[in-house]
Amino acid sequence: MQDQTVRVTANRAISPDFLEVEFEWRRDFGLPAPGQFFELRITETTAPLLRRPYAFSGYDPDRQVAAMVYQVRGQSTQMLARREPGQTVRVLGPLGNAFGLDGRPEKVVAVAGGVGLGPILFAARDIAAAGSAVRVVAGFRTRDLIPDRGLWHGLETAVCTDDGSEGFAGNVVDHLRSLPAADLDGARLLACGPMPMLAATHRFAQERGLVCEVSVEEMMACGLGVCVGCVVERADGEMVRVCTDGPIFDSGVLAWT
Amino acid sequence: MDLSVRIGKGVLKNPVGVASGTFGYGQEFAQVMDLDKLGAIYTKAISMEPRRGNPTPRIVETPSGMLNSIGLANVGVEKFVTDKIPFLAGLDTATVVNVVGTTMDDYCNVIKRLDDIDTVWGYEINLSCPNVEAGGIQFGTDAAMIEEITTRMRGVTEKPLMVKLSPNVTDIAEMARGAERGGADAVTCINTLVGMVIDTARQQTVIARKTGGLSGPAIRPIGVRMTHEVSRAISIPVVGIGGITNTDDALQYLLAGAKAVQVGTWNFVEPAASQDIAAGIADYMARHGIARIDDFAALLDRRKDG
Ligand SMILES: Cc1cc2nc3c(=O)[nH]c(=O)nc-3n(C[C@H](O)[C@H](O)[C@H](O)COP(=O)(O)OP(=O)(O)OC[C@H]3O[C@@H](n4cnc5c(N)ncnc54)[C@H](O)[C@@H]3O)c2cc1C
Numbered sequence: 393m394q395d396q397t398v399r400v401t402a403n404r405a406i407s408p409d410f411l412e413v414e415f416e417w418r419r420d421f422g423l424p425a426p427g428q429f430f431e432l433r434i435t436e437t438t439a440p441l442l443r444r445p446y447a448f449s450g451y452d453p454d455r456q457v458a459a460m461v462y463q464v465r466g467q468s469t470q471m472l473a474r475r476e477p478g479q480t481v482r483v484l485g486p487l488g489n490a491f492g493l494d495g496r497p498e499k500v501v502a503v504a505g506g507v508g509l510g511p512i513l514f515a516a517r518d519i520a521a522a523g524s525a526v527r528v529v530a531g532f533r534t535r536d537l538i539p540d541r542g543l544w545h546g547l548e549t550a551v552c553t554d555d556g557s558e559g560f561a562g563n564v565v566d567h568l569r570s571l572p573a574a575d576l577d578g579a580r581l582l583a584c585g586p587m588p589m590l591a592a593t594h595r596f597a598q599e600r601g602l603v604c605e606v607s608v609e610e611m612m613a614c615g616l617g618v619c620v621g622c623v624v625e626r627a628d629g630e631m632v633r634v635c636t637d638g639p640i641f642d643s644g645v646l647a648w649t
Numbered sequence: 650m651d652l653s654v655r656i657g658k659g660v661l662k663n664p665v666g667v668a669s670g671t672f673g674y675g676q677e678f679a680q681v682m683d684l685d686k687l688g689a690i691y692t693k694a695i696s697m698e699p700r701r702g703n704p705t706p707r708i709v710e711t712p713s714g715m716l717n718s719i720g721l722a723n724v725g726v727e728k729f730v731t732d733k734i735p736f737l738a739g740l741d742t743a744t745v746v747n748v749v750g751t752t753m754d755d756y757c758n759v760i761k762r763l764d765d766i767d768t769v770w771g772y773e774i775n776l777s778c779p780n781v782e783a784g785g786i787q788f789g790t791d792a793a794m795i796e797e798i799t800t801r802m803r804g805v806t807e808k809p810l811m812v813k814l815s816p817n818v819t820d821i822a823e824m825a826r827g828a829e830r831g832g833a834d835a836v837t838c839i840n841t842l843v844g845m846v847i848d849t850a851r852q853q854t855v856i857a858r859k860t861g862g863l864s865g866p867a868i869r870p871i872g873v874r875m876t877h878e879v880s881r882a883i884s885i886p887v888v889g890i891g892g893i894t895n896t897d898d899a900l901q902y903l904l905a906g907a908k909a910v911q912v913g914t915w916n917f918v919e920p921a922a923s924q925d926i927a928a929g930i931a932d933y934m935a936r937h938g939i940a941r942i943d944d945f946a947a948l949l950d951r952r953k954d955g
Pocket residue numbers: 429440444445446447448460461462463464465466467468469470507510511608609610611612639710
């Protein structure tokens with residue numbers, strides 16, 4: 393883990409909803425693994441005050457550049473969207489654990505909702521490169537919000553839209569249900585997206601007896617495990633920190649309310 | 650030039666510490682900074698039993714600040730001794746244990762459990778918990794109760810004993826006098842201010858428990874003012890805290906009358922910032938011909954309307 397000032401190398405819209413930023417990440421900062429995140433600071437002033445957590449969407453060890461897919465939500469992401477190549481940001485990372493909690497699985501179905509696409513594609517590319525079978529399922533509200541299809545180039549990807557305007561009509565879990573049982577047999581599910589989507593994916597995994605790894609989001613102040621602001625409850629009642637005990641959890645150990 | 654600070658029977662090598670609840674138990678920060686540059690590490694609040702803390706959301710950003718409602722979640726005193734003390738003991742910086750409880754006995758029992766451990770330098774008493782024996786009113790909002798609990802704790806330790814003051818009172822100087830009468834060696838000034846943020850789209854408070862403690866640069870002028878007021882009301886040292894981000898902010902507290910300072914929320918933003926502040930203070934002292942930390946106190950009053 394390192395805290396560094398780095399240069400933005402690219403920052404562009406990839407859909408009406410999503411942007412992708414790339415920035416320098418030297419190998420000696422620590423190689424980011426899929427599922428891990430960093431804490432970003434984009435101002436020299438005290439507003440916005442806290443850094444924000446974002447998941448890596450890729451890493452290129454040759455160019456020593458890391459990437460992240462994001463959505464403008466509030467002040468920090470608005471400011472980030474205005475950053476030009478050549479300008480600097482502060483990054484603290486890599487933080488948290490990575491997908492593949494019990495080592496690299498043989499067969500994977502990687503499910504993305506919204507901006508969860510970034511880390512899911514990173515994981516899928518990594519797993520495919522290692523020779524495992526991987527299939528991506530990505531959900532969007534409507535056709536116009538689907539990003540540049542080049543993002544999942546070379547990966548078997550099923551696109552789902554809530555309104556049926558492209559690909560599978562329905563959400564990602566509806567799509568999983570529609571797959572032939574053999575496609576899911578023995579597969580490990582990886583999921584990143586909004587909480588309701590993670591909960592639905594978890595329930596589906598339980599029904600089918602599959603292991604499901606979810607990337608959990610909580611409000612974070614430090615990202616380092618010290619403020620204890622980012623906790624989620626485990627099924628055994630214990631409170632665990634998303635930033636250091638996660639953000640990736642076996643969905644079976646969490647309490648889903 | 651002398652950067653050391655005497656508090657009761659103890660000496661801090663420099664006035665710059667890191668605040669309770671914003672630095673864990675130190676270990677996490679070792680990767681990004683040199684912990685030995687700190688005068689003290691004030692631990693997360695420690696209670697007799699482990700605590701789960703409050704429901705989430707526990708934190709929300711506010712203008713140049715944040716609200717937290719962590720609920721004093723901590724590992725409990727036994728785990729603190731076995732899992733956290735060994736690391737802290739290896740540092741060349743004082744470990745000040747922030748103590749919390751819901752009864753007076755609770756507070757005393759935490760101190761009794763820790764007092765024989767050489768590397769525990771002293772205690773900072775967090776009075777922001779509701780007192781179950783007194784019907785749930787906060788220990789820290791009644792001067793007589795502050796005096797009583799301080800007296801009780803003074804009875805179980807000779808080590809430096811600091812009482813952390815809540816700013817959520819009408820007259821903070823009166824609370825400080827209660828601590829001094831009870832035998833405290835110093836007071837810490839200030840803890841967080843109670844605040845609320847409402848999500849208008851959902852028509853509900855953002856923090857699950859509705860309110861949270863406000864901290865960060867937003868509260869700095871209040872911390873400085875209260876440090877100024879309290880340091881003139883008592884003769885024991887004041888440890889100034891609230892919104893410190895750099896040397897200049899720390900100097901404001903020293904000029905207001907503090908003998909030491911703590912960096913809190915800013916550790917989340919720039920985790921290594923605290924390590925440079927002691928050197929920055931030394932530099933300022935050299936430029937202004939200030940020989941010791943004690944000499945800061947008189948500087949403001951030399952000015953006509955300081
Ligand atoms: C481990 C982790 C990985 C993340 N990865 C990504 C990513 O790859 N791309 C991306 O766009 N976003 C990601 N996020 C969410 C990202 O942190 C928020 O979008 C960001 O904090 C928004 O900041 P802001 O100042 O623009 O908005 P704010 O004004 O802070 O918030 C705007 C809205 O977003 C919500 N929000 C803020 N922070 C979070 C959070 N941590 N989790 C859930 N909701 C939040 C707030 O409740 C509010 O409604 C991740 C969060 C976590 C915890």
